[in-house]
Amino acid sequence: MKTFTDNQGRRVTLVSSYVENTEHVLIIPKFNGQFLLTSHKQRGLEFPGGKVEPGESLVEGAQRELYEETGGLVGNLHFVGTYTVHDGDSTFSKAAFCCNIERLDQLKHYYETDGPMLVDHIDDIKEDEKSELLKDDCIIFLYNEVRENGCQ
Structure with a gap:
């Protein structure tokens, strides 16, 4: 287990296994060698993700969120880990996945986002264009793991 502190001072733990009652997903996708982000x-700018809908598995929710926010289609997602934010007596967990995008469709609308953006490295993005999530130490750790080790 790895431990971080988020930008609100909360303890965040990262484990390499699924955590029971996880209802949110985060996807770190690549397309043609670049990282695929969404513009909320x-x-x-942030990695796609969101809440899993009733009746969906974590993988199904991740595939849906990825498509809705970027138009990205993927065959296989690879589980990276689960991060949990500890806020007093309550917790909030997200299953993190990585993937290589097979196809990027142009959609008429991207729900709460303005659609996809491709970057070589998140350090290429201006700080004021990044969402707070893209500045989070745990998410940066996950991104670096995928960047350095690929998506296996």
């Missing part, structure tokens, strides 16, 4: 209308 309020938060800025």
